Amino acid sequence: MAKVLMKGNEAIAAAAMKAGCKYFFGYPITPQNELPEFMSRELPKIGGVFVQAESEVAAINMIYGAAGTGARVMTSSSSPGMALKQEGISYCAGAELPCVIVNISRGGPGLGGIQPSQADYFMTTRGGGNGDYRHPVYAPATLQEAVDLTMEAFDVADYYRTPVIVMGDGMIGQMMEPVEFKETSNRELPAKDWATTGTEGKRQPNIINSLALDPAELEKHCHKLDARYKEIEEKEVRHEMYKMEGAEIVLVAYGTTSRIVKNAIDALQKEGIKAGLIRPITLWPFPEKAFDAIPETAKVILTVEMSTGQMIDDVKIANKGRLPIEFYGRTGGMIPTPEAIMEQVKEILGGVK
Incomplete structure (x- = not known):
């Protein structure tokens, strides 16, 4: 397959579409703006949907809803916007919803600046939202790796029913390098029998929820998630x-x-x-x-x-x-x-x- 010279943000977006993502919800913030711009132009061509939400908070909650149908969905942002998404990411983790979230990070804290930074490490690797949860975080060093890891992120998200973050800094988003889009998946993915796709009178309704008022049930759920995180620690480490x-x-x-x-x-x-x-x-x-x-x-x-x-x-x-x-x-x-x-x-x- 021939290589194509692309800007990082656009290469990540194209990789997501290659991986089967048809639904994107986001909000503009530098230095990731070319990613949603690309999605807004290209997704409708394949029958997909791009929504510019009214805020980052709205975008991540749209992700929650769309992921609940079993679709492959993605959002992207940069550091201050990622901070606003943390509650929704925790909700997705608690409800076991697969999704891919891209952070093209910038300097901070606060609004900071638009230049590259890696100061989101704590927020991204520790789980910036509430509760006992983790999620895989990929850190590409090249645009080819950004393409490959973005495609892998969708498989990992589906396999473990978890949010996955791809974190690059502003240089990854803005630089241009040759990339190719390879078929990389050999992972056998489970059926999405949990998705809210309509019962057609053939089954009981599926319920997507992260609320558990019975502490014994919530503890059981947290231990279930923790066992999954331990499996990720055992099987998904890359260096x-x-x-x-x-x-x-x-x-x-x-x-x-x-x-x-x-x-x-x-x-x-x-x-x-x-x-x-x-x-x-x-x-x-x-x-x-x-x-x-x-x-x-x-x-x-x-x-x-x-x-x-x-x-x-x-x-x-x-x-x-x-x-x-x-x-x-x-x-x-x-x-x-x-x-x-x-x-x-x-x-x-x-x-x-």
Whole structure:
């Protein structure tokens, strides 16, 4: 299949349609606006429906309703808009409704700015809404990966009956790269016999609900969800290891930041400094077991993020106290450079015995 040069937002939208998404509900916010714009133009051509909701709150509740019919549905937003969606995402998790939510994140807090950021890590991986729930989070580093992971997200959502988030920063949304749309699904998906599609007099009505006033029943439901999350942790972890053999320092980065880190690692290697990378592809579940494969040559871990340091908490948990952990980050829309990362690595290694 030939590759097509596309902007990230449009590539993600096209991937969603390729995966069978026919219903999109959203609200404009930079830097993800090309995604709903693409959907508004292209979905009607295939008999789909685009709705620009009156707010992000309305959009996620429309997702709740449409997902209840068993359809493949998606919404997208950026950081402040994602914050507004959190209650609805919790409702979708509680009602076991599959859906895909795209966050093309920007600097904050508050309205912040429109430049790239990774400061939504806490909100996205911890579940920004109420209650005991989790959801898978994919963090693509390239547009091809954004396409592939978006298509996979729909299968994962259907398989586990859960919301799935694809999180890219503003660079993922705005950059252009060649992509191809491949048939990637080999997953056998369960029948959607829970969907509200009309009984036709053949069965009892299905009820989509997240309200349970009996505490014993609610506890049972929460344990059911928790068992599902444990299965996701066991089966759906994704990560990449880059030049880890003999590494004396291990960098941890995700998304577009990991591409900058790779450039720094390649340049360091030319200077005789061995550095490796652990790149989480799933931010939840976090690839904790990857840290068990850190070579004995490693002296220290350096976490690099476009934030003031949020993923570092998961790195500490995965590290289990074995190695010292350092942090380097830029935030507010500022992007780290390979040169700055190299300087940080040299400074750290100079102080580690």
